[in-house]
């Protein structure tokens with residue numbers, strides 16, 4: 001009778017023989033990946049419905065953040081099939097204008113994957129012409145349904161903006177962009193939290209009025225532009 005231990009030993013021996021045999025023969029090149037068209041049918045079946053409205057897009061983001069907060073991230077849309085599909089055309093459903101802070105990566109905190117989110121990141125999510133053009137592209141060309149402006153706790157850029165010291169190099173230029181939105185907190189370092197939230201709200205208002213594209217899409221109800229605030233320790237995104 002074959003014992004469990006001897007069976008395992010035999011299996012390992014056979015596996016070693018197989019490895020040895022592979023090493024002695026010329027390795028065959030990996031087969032090329034199947035054409036993207038071959039993946040289309042099953043991919044459409046397994047992927048969740050693409051958000052068709054701003055509210056559906058916001059719901060998708062909230063569901064993803066809830067998974068992240070509860071340590072239940074699904075890490076969707078990151079496999080080889082997704083790479084091949086998205087190589088043909090990106091299909092983001094949301095744009096996130098957020099801070100460059102390394103603790104606030106949108107794909108992770110919203111538990112999304114390749115081709116899901118269009119990201120504009122600068123410190124303090126300070127907007128500039130390049131940010132505006134990027135967001136307009138995501139709306140008018142890519143068809144995103146929502147723009148989330150996301151600030152966060154302990155933001156260094158906001159801290160600099162409410163400080164009274166002149167900062168070196170282009171850092172001063174950057175904080176000068178966001179200073180108008182937080183001017184009532186300048187010289188009040190204990191008000192960093194309030195200033196960070198005020199910064200987000202000011203940035204949202206600027207984007208809503210931004211002509212000619214974003215303002216029109218907002219008025220027509222085709223997109224929503226909403227404020228959010230990220231908690232570093234819990235991973236929670238609060239929609240303001």
Ligand SMILES: [Zn+2]
Nearest residue numbers: 099101155156
């Ligand atoms: Zn920041």
